[in-house]
Amino acid sequence: MQFWLHRLPALAGALAIASALFGTGASAQDRPNLTIAVNSLGSKMDPADTPLATELRVYGSVFDNLIRRDYKAESLDPSKGSILVPALATAWRRIDGRTVELDLRQGVKFHNGDEFTSDDVAFTFSSERIFGESAMLPSAKAFFGCWKPAEVVSRYKVRILSCETNPTIELKLAHYSAAIVNKRAYTTKGQAAFKRAPIGTGPLKFVEWKDGDHITFSAFDDYFGGRPTFNTITFREVPETAARVAGLVSGEFDLITQITPDQFATIEATTDLHVLPSLLDQMQQLWMVATEPVVADKRVRQALALSINRDAIVQSIWNGKTNVENQFQLPALGALYDQNRPGFKFDPDRARKLLKEAGYSGAPVTLRVLANYYVNGETVMQAIQAMWQAVGINAKLEIVENWSQAFAPGRAAVMGGCGFEFAAPEALGSCFFGNQSLTRQRGFPNGVPGLDALANKLATLDEDSRRGTFQGILDILSDEVPAFPLYRTPQFFAAKRSILWLPTADYRTDFRPDNLAFARAAN
């Protein structure tokens, strides 16, 4: 059910041809002004300050990273896993297991005219901003783990250091939290002012923010990746999905975000509009709270996983427009990915057998989901409730308002998400490994048996060893079932067909010249 994979190469090809034909030589007057309707503008634009998905969609092209993932190349050949390409760094190399040295691109300008140098990298990854005791953004430190402040080697050379062998440094450098900020703007204006008027090196240059209404960016014509193909981009906040769709159909908007499958027919009934899907590197999942007596026996948890018909959910609720992955792994993991892993197949007979063996006596199994948090979340949970009831489980559904309520005592299963923030098994760490993992907070106070010890073996650059370790981790997750995946989290955009643009597996929207072209003027 690889819905998007067969469409993206065609779109990517069209984009490449259009980029070549319509190119970047147009004057500002010839380039279109784009209006994009988003469900929320958010409240800040600092990529390391606990960004929300809605915020990343707005300012995703304001900043650049040292290294970036080439999602387009990945979509053309998924078997290659994550493909990292130069961005603000032109080359990089391993000094040792803990250190990566990067050569910085020269002649790159920030939006305020400053030249990009190693000082900006050092500030971005500094004690003052992230790693210190009283850092401005302590939450970002949790993502980088035991990284140390970046070391300046020369004006155009830096080193990124970790306190232990760390095979994921390059992948994390491509993450939105590692986007490079302008040191002078950040330190002179202060973090609070910077996040309302950010300065980066990307193709979008901040112009204006009217809170609750719009944010406008202009094309940054000195962008190192080429002259942007647009003149301005205005993000308009339109919270109501129907109003966004109406604005797209009426021609007020060129592109809209966050639509749901029930809107597809309306959009596709208009010949000059189309839906643009992408699957995020994230899975919708169910947490199992093993401290609740009713699911304390792992056979019951296995039965709950086996009694869900994921394909039926994907077909009926998502119109077939997402994928079911085999356990917590994605093709982006490359060599570590095992496409033959069985995963949790729908097997109600085996589920009933396991329930009988575990002595399940009909006690209520309460599942909770946050109201209006995940797209289709409540609908999916209602379907799961019915599937569980069909195998004899006394399933009760509770819709709650926040995470505190979701994990208050009395729950056996809670809908959640576990993202591959970077395409490596370590990305599952915050969910499953270590003393601070969510699993320990949610039903396994001593951790999942055997998991932490195995996860420690991931700290090596030997890929064969990492593959074996990761598959071992997945074996434990399949057996103990602290959580199980449902399907890949999709996101849907819609746009005028004249706009040749591709969403990616990242929340960030990419409006760089190689990912945005126009078959004809958009307005």
Place this chain on the structure above:
Amino acid sequence: MSARFLIVRTLRALLTLILVVTFVFLMLRLAGDPIKMLLPEDTPASVVEQYRARWGMDAPIYVQYIRYVASVLHGDFGMSFRDGRPALQAVTERIPATLTLGFAGLAVALLVGLPAGIAAAVMRNSIVDRSVISFAVVGHSVPTFFFGILLIMLFSMSLRWLPSSGSATWAHLVMPALTIGLWNAATLARFTRASMLDVLSQAYMKTVLANGLPSSWRILRYALPNAAIPIVTMLGLIVGQLLSGAVIVETVFAWPGIGRLTVTAVAGREVAVVQTIVFLSALAMVMANLLVDLIYGWLDPRIGSKTGGMSR
């Protein structure tokens, strides 16, 4: 209007404000940890504590309350967790949009609701009366989000006459003002009709009729002022609501007013912003009702001359 009447009404307004603000302060803290709402799910506990200390949420709740009251008395409503701006600034910059929509909606309500209510009362049991009653029932029963979407489908998607959402031009104001205005007009028409019918059945109106005065003069000079008190009460509530922002209509039409800010601030547990909104909304509601009380005293001097107890 006695001084005591004024003092009692003002003290009552102050007490209402204090109770509302205290209630919201407590509810926001009891309904979920604001710091956990700010940070990603998997943030380590040590980092959560760091943020809690930074925002003063680590102190006992009574200490937080005392600090909050002291700050408010100094005009400091706190800072937004997310964007780092003063909460008062985040709220007050939304006021112009809310006032624009609120007064446009009020104008529609008055222009439609009052004449419709008067006409229905004067032409009781006629086709006009039945039409107004039908309008009042339907207008008040159809949810604003549904009516708003219908307007968008008609005027934006089909006819393409009006922009679907936003606030950039006067054209953007038409549909949200109609949605709010017609909903309130329905209520106002019903109240006006009932109040006018009550007055028109009074003996003094027969005297006015016997004097041979023109019907428009009878209605405007004698009937309407006597029917005004329930209508003014209703208008006070409508004005108070309009100034607090129209949560649903602002959301449907992407109007950047206080109502939308309320939704996002509550969802994100933006404690300082929600408290500021509630404080200002309560202030608007209390002031509108205080004004209504004062207008009562002006309309009917018997009310103002009585002691502080309610006379209506």
